[in-house]
Amino acid sequence: MEAKLVKGDDGIFDVVADGKRVFSKHAEGRFPDEPEVLALLRG
DSSP states (O other), X not given: OOOOOOOOSTXXXXXEETTEEXXXXXXXXXXXXXXXXXXXXXX
């Protein structure tokens, strides 16, 4: 799996893996912490 940062607009922060959004700051109202992101990417 490859990770890359894509610059967004309007404070949007999404984590996307294999074309699927696995975390949305907008929907959750917060940033994820690192262990949470790793768990989401592992599935």
